[in-house]
Amino acid sequence: MLTRYANPERFMRLSRWALPVTAVTAVALFAIGLPWGLFFAPPDYQQGETVRIMFVHVPSSSLALGVFTFMGAASLMGLVWGHTLAHVAARAAAPVGAVYAGLSLLTGSLWGAPTWGTWWEWDARLTSMLVLFLTYLGYLALHAAIPERDRAARLAAVLCLAGLINVPIVKFSVDWWSTLHQPASLLREGGASIHPDLLWPLLINALAFLFAFIALTLAGMRAEIFQRRVEAASMRQARAAA
Amino acid sequence: MNADLADPNWAYVWPAYGLAAIAMISLVAWTMRRQSLWAARAKRLEEDR
Numbered sequence: 001m002l003t004r005y006a007n008p009e010r011f012m013r014l015s016r017w018a019l020p021v022t023a024v025t026a027v028a029l030f031a032i033g034l035p036w037g038l039f040f041a042p043p044d045y046q047q048g049e050t051v052r053i054m055f056v057h058v059p060s061s062s063l064a065l066g067v068f069t070f071m072g073a074a075s076l077m078g079l080v081w082g083h084t085l086a087h088v089a090a091r092a093a094a095p096v097g098a099v100y101a102g103l104s105l106l107t108g109s110l111w112g113a114p115t116w117g118t119w120w121e122w123d124a125r126l127t128s129m130l131v132l133f134l135t136y137l138g139y140l141a142l143h144a145a146i147p148e149r150d151r152a153a154r155l156a157a158v159l160c161l162a163g164l165i166n167v168p169i170v171k172f173s174v175d176w177w178s179t180l181h182q183p184a185s186l187l188r189e190g191g192a193s194i195h196p197d198l199l200w201p202l203l204i205n206a207l208a209f210l211f212a213f214i215a216l217t218l219a220g221m222r223a224e225i226f227q228r229r230v231e232a233a234s235m236r237q238a239r240a241a242a
Numbered sequence: 243m244n245a246d247l248a249d250p251n252w253a254y255v256w257p258a259y260g261l262a263a264i265a266m267i268s269l270v271a272w273t274m275r276r277q278s279l280w281a282a283r284a285k286r287l288e289e290d291r
Contacts, residue, residue, distance in 0.1 A: 038259060039245045049251040053258040060262070099269050107258045114254050212266065219273045226280035233287045 006083040008225050015218045023215040029208035036201040044198070053111040055201055059209040061104035064132060065167055067097030067213060071139075072164040075157035085221075087153035088228075090160060091143060092220030096213050098136035104129060116180055124173035125181035132170055135163040149228070 037055030044051035071090040078086035108126065109119045120126065139156050146152035169176075174183045185193045194202065 034259070038255075039243050042244045043246065043249075049246060049249040050254055052245070052255045056258055056262045095273070096269065099265050103262055103265050106261050110254045110258045110261075114251050212270075216269060216273050219277045223273070223277040223280045226277070226284040230280060230283045230287055233291075 006081075006085045008085055011085055012222065012225060015222055019215055019218045019222070022211050022218065026208055026211035026215055029204055029211060033201055033204035033208050037205055041201045042197050047115060050111055050114050051198065053107050054198075055205045057104060057107040057111055058202060059206040060100045060107065061129070062206065063209045063213055064097055064101035064104050064129070065170055066210075067093050067100060068132060068136070068160075068163065069167055071097065071160050072167075075160040078153060079157050079161075084150075084153075087150075087157060088221050088224045089217065090157065091153065092224055093213070093217045094136060094139050094143075095220065096216045098133065098140060100209070100213070101129065101133040101136055105133060112180075121180050123180045124177040125170065125179050128166060128170040128173050131166055132163075135159075135166060139163070 033055065037052055041052065041055070043049050047054075071093050074086045074090040074093070077083050078090065105126075108129075112121070113119050139159055142156045142159055143152050146155065171184075173179060174181050
């Protein structure tokens with residue numbers, strides 16, 4: 001089935017309608033989730049009003065990990081089966097993941113200042129998330145530094161697969177080490193430990209971030225495919241002229 | 243509405259949402275601009291052929 005969708009022509013036909021559908025869904029979910037979290041969800045009994053930062057921080061953090069895992073799977077497919085579209089997908093997802101990881105660090109810092117009394121701590125969760133953010137930047141820098149697209153894609157895929165080792169470290173750092181960051185409260189054994197009044201807006205915002213990622217990745221992939229077509233045509237023209 | 247806008251902790255909440263809005267809007271604008279730019283170039287090439 002994956003091979004069927006690895007065809008760029010088929011992808012362009014599919015993404016033509018999937019892109020507006022996912023983009024509109026993301027906007028609708030943000031329009032519900034953000035005001036709900038910002039104004040209508042109750043304040044937390046311990047964190048007070050600062051709990052509202054969680055509606056941006058938790059989805060961006062989870063998706064930063066999810067996007068990197070997606071990039072790892074795409075990179076593996078690109079390396080093993082040589083599907084160009086898989087490399088294109090990984091490359092298109094990277095800026096979205098980088099922004100999510102950056103947002104996670106910044107909003108986490110804004111939450112930490114009033115809650116922990118510090119903007120930053122070299123804590124296992126915070127440090128491993130910073131490493132993930134830097135890996136995203138390294139991946140993008142590697143793509144930008146190598147002009148030959150296929151070589152850049154292969155090398156970046158290797159970097160991505162090596163960077164995957166950090167994903168479980170970020171996720172389980174709060175269980176493996178004694179950290180300032182609290183343990184998981186959403187994806188944990190025994191179910192979520194958050195009151196439904198806070199859980200629902202959180203889930204809606206998480207879905208909004210997810211659909212935004214899908215829409216932005218589809219748009220990025222379309223841009224990359226158009227760019228490859230233009231470059232291939234320009235090379236053909238140059239060769240014909242010579 | 244359940245929010246107490248007079249609470250001093252809003253000094254941390256507003257920047258978090260502001261940063262998120264700026265980051266997401268910039269990302270959307272950059273991606274869409276890139277896509278429309280290359281789509282237009284590809285279309286022009288197709289027409290030239």
